[in-house]
Amino acid sequence: MSAHSDAAAVNADRAAPARAASYLHDGYTLWSWLSSRDHKRIAILYAVSITAFFFIGATAAALMRLELFTPGADVVDADTYNRLFTAHGVIMVWMFLIPSIPSVFGNFALPLMIGARDLAFPRLNLLSWYLYAGGGLFTIAALLLGGVDTGWTFYTPYSSVFSNTHVILTLAGVLIVGFSSIATGVNFIVTVHTLRAPGMGWFKLPLFVWAIYATSVILVLATPVLAITLLLLAAERVFHVGLFNPALGGDPLLFQHLFWFYSHPAVYIMILPAMGVASEIIPCFARKRVFGYRFMAFAIIGIAVISFLVWGHHMFVSGQSAYASMVFSLLSFMVAVPSAIKVFNWTATLYKGSISFTAPMLYALGFVVLFLQGGLTGLFLASLSVDVHVTDTYFVVAHFHYIMVGGAVMAYLGAAHYWWPKITGRLYPESWARLAALIIFAGFNLTFFPQYLLGYEGMPRRYHTYPPDFQVLNVLSSAGAAILAVGYLLPLGYLLWSCLHGRPAPDNPWGASGLEWKTATPPPQHNFDRLPDGSDPPYDYPPLQE
Amino acid sequence: MDAATPDSAQDIGRQAARTRLGMWAFLGSEVMFFGPVFFAYLYGRFMWPQAFEAASRGTDLLCGAVNTAVLLTSSLGVAVAHLLADRGAYGRARRALDAVVLLGLAFLAIKGYEYVQDWREQLVPGPHFHLQGAVNQAGAQLFYFVYFFATALHALHLTAGIALMLHCRRALRRRPGRPTLRRLEAAGLYWHFVDIVWIFLFPALYLAGRAL
Numbered sequence: 001m002s003a004h005s006d007a008a009a010v011n012a013d014r015a016a017p018a019r020a021a022s023y024l025h026d027g028y029t030l031w032s033w034l035s036s037r038d039h040k041r042i043a044i045l046y047a048v049s050i051t052a053f054f055f056i057g058a059t060a061a062a063l064m065r066l067e068l069f070t071p072g073a074d075v076v077d078a079d080t081y082n083r084l085f086t087a088h089g090v091i092m093v094w095m096f097l098i099p100s101i102p103s104v105f106g107n108f109a110l111p112l113m114i115g116a117r118d119l120a121f122p123r124l125n126l127l128s129w130y131l132y133a134g135g136g137l138f139t140i141a142a143l144l145l146g147g148v149d150t151g152w153t154f155y156t157p158y159s160s161v162f163s164n165t166h167v168i169l170t171l172a173g174v175l176i177v178g179f180s181s182i183a184t185g186v187n188f189i190v191t192v193h194t195l196r197a198p199g200m201g202w203f204k205l206p207l208f209v210w211a212i213y214a215t216s217v218i219l220v221l222a223t224p225v226l227a228i229t230l231l232l233l234a235a236e237r238v239f240h241v242g243l244f245n246p247a248l249g250g251d252p253l254l255f256q257h258l259f260w261f262y263s264h265p266a267v268y269i270m271i272l273p274a275m276g277v278a279s280e281i282i283p284c285f286a287r288k289r290v291f292g293y294r295f296m297a298f299a300i301i302g303i304a305v306i307s308f309l310v311w312g313h314h315m316f317v318s319g320q321s322a323y324a325s326m327v328f329s330l331l332s333f334m335v336a337v338p339s340a341i342k343v344f345n346w347t348a349t350l351y352k353g354s355i356s357f358t359a360p361m362l363y364a365l366g367f368v369v370l371f372l373q374g375g376l377t378g379l380f381l382a383s384l385s386v387d388v389h390v391t392d393t394y395f396v397v398a399h400f401h402y403i404m405v406g407g408a409v410m411a412y413l414g415a416a417h418y419w420w421p422k423i424t425g426r427l428y429p430e431s432w433a434r435l436a437a438l439i440i441f442a443g444f445n446l447t448f449f450p451q452y453l454l455g456y457e458g459m460p461r462r463y464h465t466y467p468p469d470f471q472v473l474n475v476l477s478s479a480g481a482a483i484l485a486v487g488y489l490l491p492l493g494y495l496l497w498s499c500l501h502g503r504p505a506p507d508n509p510w511g512a513s514g515l516e517w518k519t520a521t522p523p524p525q526h527n528f529d530r531l532p533d534g535s536d537p538p539y540d541y542p543p544l545q546e
Numbered sequence: 547m548d549a550a551t552p553d554s555a556q557d558i559g560r561q562a563a564r565t566r567l568g569m570w571a572f573l574g575s576e577v578m579f580f581g582p583v584f585f586a587y588l589y590g591r592f593m594w595p596q597a598f599e600a601a602s603r604g605t606d607l608l609c610g611a612v613n614t615a616v617l618l619t620s621s622l623g624v625a626v627a628h629l630l631a632d633r634g635a636y637g638r639a640r641r642a643l644d645a646v647v648l649l650g651l652a653f654l655a656i657k658g659y660e661y662v663q664d665w666r667e668q669l670v671p672g673p674h675f676h677l678q679g680a681v682n683q684a685g686a687q688l689f690y691f692v693y694f695f696a697t698a699l700h701a702l703h704l705t706a707g708i709a710l711m712l713h714c715r716r717a718l719r720r721r722p723g724r725p726t727l728r729r730l731e732a733a734g735l736y737w738h739f740v741d742i743v744w745i746f747l748f749p750a751l752y753l754a755g756r757a758l
Contacts, residue, residue: 120564120568121564121568182572182575185571185575186568186571186575189571194560194563194564195564220572220574220578221574221578222578223575224575224576224578224581225578225579227579228579228580228582228583228699231695232582232695235691235695239671239672240672241671241675241691242691243589243590243688243692248684248688249593249684249688250688251589251593254586254589258582258585
């Protein structure tokens, strides 16, 4: 923390009196926000809306953990429980995780990091948010009218023939949010290609930009497949003719193929930006250049490419051909290679660094540890024989929560703390933030580690009751969820508090490299008074002293 | 976005590159949008080959062929309009766009006529579906499900294309210049894409099973 206060002092000395007004002072009415084409304001619109969805989705999860506290059915019945886990899945996947880091921090930081005045298509960017909000309203409407009970995967023929809940409304919501994703993806791709600062070549881009770029390619190429699949499903449900119903000559496996063709890459839409965040925070607080920059960049691209070729590992027990399963298993193992390269390189970046355990760093380190566990259990699931044993058990639930919550949400919070001073112009209370990071790490592990054991012992997912033998581990998991809830509410409290009462932040409170720290805090409306030079190497921290 | 020099030639060039790249990225998305439809067609063709061929013979080949010609001609019109606008002949470019819009509407009208005929011949999937002479009614119905879904999706895209062309036509009249030309080029790319989708749909839906 001494480095941090030194940098603050330096910046305070340099502060010039005549500065362009910050983006926060460009109008104070609600409409000035709702009609803004400024990427920084749109990022905040996203932040507010996805935070609301996060807490709605979390409430559903809390109710599930409450129900699972005891073996019997005490709080909700089976029907309600089905609706709860569907609401939790749909909201957390499409309304929170997919847009989380790209739409909030990608939107805010990416143009600043490449030295651009805005995204390539500012109006399209605003439209993306309206599409997101519109899709969100459909989903909320479905929830208020009684919910959906298909699970977030909408498997046919249950979703197309048998379920009598609000499937169509939810499909419409997801479809519209999908168009928001595509628009955001196109915008980021064009921005990275055409708006980099003079001198900033591809291998001078911060790894966060690489990650958002790769994510955008996935968003643009995978989301339309989901969109059309959901339309086919809707057509089958409404007109009772279609492709996925065996009674009509169709095949439910076809739906699964198409659904996972999107939904597996979607996991990488969640995790790649998280990796990008870790690659910003770790070098900054280890005061070292990132280890193996080019390997890191190519690993991102490698993960994005392979992510399109592994969807079949969701269908090992669905009746897919054994040969297809073998190929998908092999490819799933292959995606671990670039992922492992990244974990090794983060670790090597820490080696002999002067590490300061600030809140963003705690989140980033938590991300690496939890992602590693999630990734390793992913290898269990990629093995054909083990997968047969643990398919549809809590082992799978624990695995993907380690990736999505332990990985993506930790990184989201890390990014929130790392860029908070730049976004709001205020410093958050550091001790509270560290405490929250530790509580979340502890609560998360207590919630989800017992679920690995439950799943390995054979407890199936998506049931509201279970045999009494499983109670101890379930109680541990529910207790962990309570701790996790405290951990998530804390940042909401102190971050909002800091908006009003936090100490004013200097331009570069962390002494970080990167162009976003070279402009004022908070940035002026057009980001830079003068367009910066991008020819410095990325992560320009002092080289390792032996 | 470079507020300092909004009119420099370099900036105009960069904006054109931006719009073009944006449209190409969007078209990449569009290709994947139609992907599952063709995948579904392939699935059906492998599962029920005879039924798909028999059903395909039930489509109106004349209408399909005329529509193919109409759409290809319209694409030529877009290319001509862009060329004319690029040379500053905005009035003639607008007239070329008129022809494009009319051809697009003609395509939709012919397609609509086909739909009405299909309805009369009980080829709309549902409880009343019946393809005369087909042994496997379920397979044939699956074909017509793909047929209606694919052509309706295509018609929807064409409608969006017509709206884009009308927008460009108005822009050519009100503020002819580089930014409008840029938009026309992007709209043209989109139009050609919609055309190409039809080039794939036509043989898949109309020509399968007609070889013998």
